Amino acid sequence: MSAAQTSTGAILVLEDGRTFHGESYGAAGETFGEAVFNTGMTGYQETLTDPSYHRQVVVMTAPHIGNTGVNDEDPESRRIWVAGYVVRDPARRSSSWRARRTLDEELREQGVVGISGIDTRALTRHLRERGAMRVGISTVESDPAVLLERVRASGEMAGAELASQVSTTESYVVPALGERRYTVAALDLGIKSMTPHRMAERGLEVHVLPATATLDDIRAVGADGLFYSNGPGDPAATTHQVEVLQGALGDGLPYFGICFGNQLFGRALGFGTYKLKYGHRGINQPVMDRTTGKVEVTSHNHGFAVDAPLEGTSTTPYGEASVSHVCLNDDVVEGLELRDPEGKLKGFSVQYHPEAAAGPHDAAYLFDRFVDLISERKGEA
Template identity: 60%
Template sequence: MSTDPTPTSGEGRTARSALLAEPAALVLEDGTVHRGHAYGARGETLGEVVFCTGMSGYQETLTDPSYCRQIVVAAAPQIGNTGWNPEDGESHVSGADDSSGRIWVSGFVIRDAARRDSNWRSTGTLEDELRTQEIVGISGVDTRAIVRRLRDKGSMKAGIFSGDALESSTEQLVERVRAQDAMAGADLSGEVSTDETYVVPAEGETRFRVAALDLGIKSNTPRMLAARGIEVHVLPHDASLAEVKAIDPDGVFLSNGPGDPATADEAVALTKAVLGEKLPFFGICFGNQILGRALGLDTYKMPFGHRGINVPVKELATGKVAITSQNHGFALRSPEGGTWESPFGPARVTHLCANDDVVEGVALEDGSAFSVQYHPEAAAGPHDASSLFDQFTELMSRTAGNAQGSSNRKAAE
């Protein structure tokens, strides 16, 4: 099947600019081809194609390490109008002068590229940043048709081709797309994690110290913890229990990240060791799947996942619904009845997605460990779930021994 939409001419566009546009093609593994214009870098890129329903926050999306090896289709019709700025990036870059962040997506697919950036914080255009970071994209395609196809058929392998890469036949492009590795079975934490530990200091008085395992951590997460008086030590994905304990942490945090949680055996082993030490534990997104595995649950790949900033989640204990930011293509398989006996005591499902009943949170019944599938740091997205950071802080406050540890720390400082 081939789709060749001709982009409509927006206000101010000229026939000359249309003639100068370079061709590009988005090719799906089922043989579907969408032709449009080259956007960003020229060349070839491969990845799993997924769609994001967020109407804002494209810079945060592009720099989210959880999108590693994925080609993102923006459901919002116009992209690029707020340009690019040095503040909104969500990936930590060692030695960088700003936090504009490394772009982690493999490719970007949009309908209508803004003709110019218009925002007081903008320091450049989105397309220029894509070119600088060598990210291949495509514009002028029917993103509604692509999203509908992915909802019907599920996320699939894909590629974007422009420039010299378009010289191959359609059949050859489809074969290149199909030959790439699938996301199921992909172990990607090592690609996105920090190489060495770094520290995000607490704002004001240091109340607690947290060891945060970087499986693809977003920059706003340590900031949210720091704002609550928490000193955050961000550790590489393969950190050992000895390295965690060397920090003398009051709690342990597991971050979001890309790939198949079924491959994250090291992170699961570390989580089991942390639970055995009775250290307060909080995980989000990939960290939720890791905690679930440590507690004895299985994971599975979803047809097209949850990616957006308006996903409703129900807290089972209270019935309250929060609108959340999400980005995941895998999920925990719910146990019958929502409760089970884990190796560390009774456990339960705490949250479900109001749209499809996907597990959105798990916890130990004693309250010592909990996690959620969504992104309470809200970058980008609503702030409904930010109180989870307060819940983690309260957990550390009431955990035996933490009060003495904190007082010792204050005395030393």
């Protein structure tokens, strides 16, 4: 908080009535969303600008936030998407040579209501025990009972289709860096800017398409491969993109999906999805890649997961599907792969973020695996 700004009171009320009193951080006003916690100790700017956090109030478990300020190079999208922000001990000033303004100033500029000075450890433990739930933050309402009524009248995450709200409205191209090897159609369901950059680094020309894109739109760009991005909302409420993906798999188009793209891949293959109690959010989540036997420390942001058998394979109209990655904390499905009758890879997805800006980068090889998949399917391996 800048020295010139006078702090004002704020309250946070969860839908079960648990209340926290603190100070305003960011914009004044009132906001509602799903309360979730992020365990990352760094990368708050990337978290704030990740479209997957649309309609969520993010609680940072690291106590000291904002010490590197905000710069113009690290945003993952065109704006801050979180519905609200909760920190314990905001930095009094920025201390990075890259900083252009303080985090508090950026939150106020973009109208993001937050709260500071509360016991985020107690709040996180409450969410772990009771599960993610709706929440309200207000600097204008002092009566918790009144705010609680508005919290309980706000929208829930289950059943919400949100990808169309964060997607680009116009297609655009991210050119390959160096020689162009292949063309990829990337469906923007809430894509982070680092994702097409990671593909461009590997010689892929990426045509980023709106979430409403059709199979004909994908064919029209001459795609050698199809990519589905991360994004917000309930995968069970997102049906159009599942039908498009099924058509693309029927065409034999190589597929790679990240996060929401993993959940929609699962639904396209006939698996269900379900809401996790409190989700995985942070940059320190251990996952095993069953293909290599390697354990990776990975970046996560998901509240839903795929319901697929951890062992064996499942026969689908498009080939044999199996679970390729598993979270070592709780055995949640963290990746899927699809193979043809000869055992050759046709498509794969991961629930976490191999493009992770702010790190870690253990899973960056998955972009190489996508390039190899396209090469093999085109008979150029």
